[in-house]
Amino acid sequence: MSDAETLFSVLRQSADGDVVSAIEALVRDAPDHALARVNTLDFAHRRGLGEEQVIAAFLHAARLGLFEMSWNVLCPSCGGVLDANATLKSVRSAAYHCAFCAISSEPTLDDLVEVTFMVNPRLRRIAAHEPDTLSSFEYLRQIFFSSGVDLPDDADARFQDITFDAVELPPGDKAILSLHVPEGSLILFDPVTHATQFMTVTGEPVRERQGLTVIFNDVLAGAENVTLQPGPLRLSFENRSSKRVLPLLLKADERLHQLLDPRRPALTAKRLLTNQTFRDVYGTDTLDIEQRLKITSLTFLFTDLKESTSLYERVGDLAAYDLVRAHFQVLNGIVAAESGAVVKTIGDAVMATFPTPERAVAAAIRMREAMQRLGAERQRQDLTLKIGIHEGPCLAVVLNDRQDYFGQTVNIASRVQGLAESRSIFASGTVVDNPSTTALLKASGLVPTPQRRSVQGLSGELAVYEIP
Structure with a gap:
């Protein structure tokens, strides 16, 4: 068995088999330019595969050395790559300048830092491994332009x-x-x-x-x-x-x-940071301690078990610990299934992030239903999860040797969770007013109740909704 076959065999142990087969076919049959900057979302779309499964497979493939991961700082106008980095640690927080468009912009992780994958030369050598051999057009296509620039088939002639x-x-x-x-x-x-x-x-x-x-x-x-x-x-x-x-x-x-001008969706740094597989595989070595990278919109979900202290008193430490651990397993699975990631657990509380508000709300609804089932299975009808959700800007940082987030948005999300008293979910106005969230709630038959509540650390009242 060749080294490549061995590595793909190992990859199958941690990634979806259909996705691995599609990656094998890509490496074997695709033209060189298709392996220079693989756009995982486009790869999934063209092959009818799940985006999360494809992202996870490429992350594991990069960890095994089949691909090399690149964090590319982009120009918001032309989509050119202003800086390509092997790690997010190399991305500066200062503004980058695109001379082609004569504009400068800060590298926000939402849409101005993409993550792509290039095939490792040990697996297959392509022209992009030697950029000095590329023609002008191929240099533009494979090196300068990002994976989100949707060049047509006749781009060379044009x-x-x-x-x-x-x-x-x-x-x-x-x-x-x-x-x-x-x-x-x-x-x-x-x-x-x-x-x-x-x-x-x-x-x-x-x-x-x-x-x-x-x-x-x-x-x-x-x-x-x-x-x-x-x-x-x-x-x-x-x-x-x-x-x-x-x-x-x-x-x-x-x-x-x-x-x-035409663009196609691409894997952003924000989405990767909120991916559970990425946090599991790379999370401890993502940012430098001094880095402060901006995210313009990230959704935070906080959970807490209601009256967990009395639960320990009623059932004893051993049974309570087993129940809390089971609840963590349930929540972790739901977060990952909704394209989110668990940032940390604090006692019996969870802090998770999601790329968009509706993903967090979908996760909250599933969590509530799952906790009801878990309570029924364990004959603990008093097992209630308090959930709060908020969306807004933040900084990606390192805290306590862990990739974390900092800012007022995080603080408010924690406070919103504190407003929950029963099985209701509390979410801020920015979350519920999101069109995708509105559509999700309507499809679920849930009508949120608007409120205005005082939140510690915030002047004035905050518009929140109780989702029954």
């Missing part, structure tokens, strides 16, 4: 149509292009160094040759705009960087936008 000219320039080399530039907007862009030069061609046509020199360095400088007139242009390049550069002179018209 890029050629909007490319005025292109050059390949090794380190230390120079080149000169003699062009006749028409009226309009042009962008000179190198996808390797991200160096960019904007050109506005306007005014009366000229016969005299105009000159423009562009120097490529390892340090990215701010993009500039130069105004030219229609007519002949002498464009000089000098590569002072340590890499091969691939400058492209692009026609910045509607065709460029039509090519780059």
Whole structure:
């Protein structure tokens, strides 16, 4: 049995068999570019597989060395990868600049940091393992653009149509292009160094040759705009960087936008951090102690067993411990099934996160029903779970050697849970007012009751709903 066969056999022990077979087929049959940045959500969609099962399989595959995981910081406009990292620890909290779009943005984990998987060269060697061998278009497709940029099948031909000219320039080399530039907007862009030069061609046509020199360095400088007139242009390049550069002179018209605007869902850092398999496999080595990375929207769910102290008194420590442990197992399974992750347990309480509010509400409803069944099985009809849910911005941090979250949203979620007194679920207005949550509650036949309650640490009253 080959090493690859052995590793896939091991992978089958921890991942869904159908997903593993699909990954094997991908490695065996797919073209090189399909293995450079695997978009797990698109992979699942195209093959009719469950997203959570696919994510879990690729995580285990990366742990086994079949794939290499990459955390890519993205430009919110063009979808270009501004920085690719082997670990989230390398992602800075400061703003990243995209010279191609002339904008800067902070790397929020919701949508500006994606996670992709590249096949390990030991399993199959692809062109992206040697990016210096890639053509301009393939470099754009496999290295520069994120997995969420939905390039059409004829993208190569369409890029050629909007490319005025292109050059390949090794380190230390120079080149000169003699062009006749028409009226309009042009962008000179190198996808390797991200160096960019904007050109506005306007005014009366000229016969005299105009000159423009562009120097490529390892340090990215701010993009500039130069105004030219229609007519002949002498464009000089000098590569002072340590890499091969691939400058492209692009026609910045509607065709460029039509090519780059389509997007498809991709696996975000936020979703991965709220994935139970990821926390189980990688959770202890995700962030550095000093990192503070922003998440603009994360949903927190807190649970607590009602009157657990008296439960210990009534049934004794051993029986109560067994019951609490069984309740943890039930809750953990439900959280994972709803695309969430348990962050920590505190006594007999649980703190969990979900990528979207409706997932947390769906989990809460299932938890309540499961606790009723567990209570009936154990003849403990007084086994009641108090649940609170809140959504909002937070920081992903490391606390007590564990990947955790910090901020007012976390505090409020804990306080909302404290409002629950019986089997009712309490959720804040931001959770219940979410359209997907509204649809879920309607389908479940549940009508939430609005309230305004005082919450410790928050000035004024908080809009909350009691879900019966």
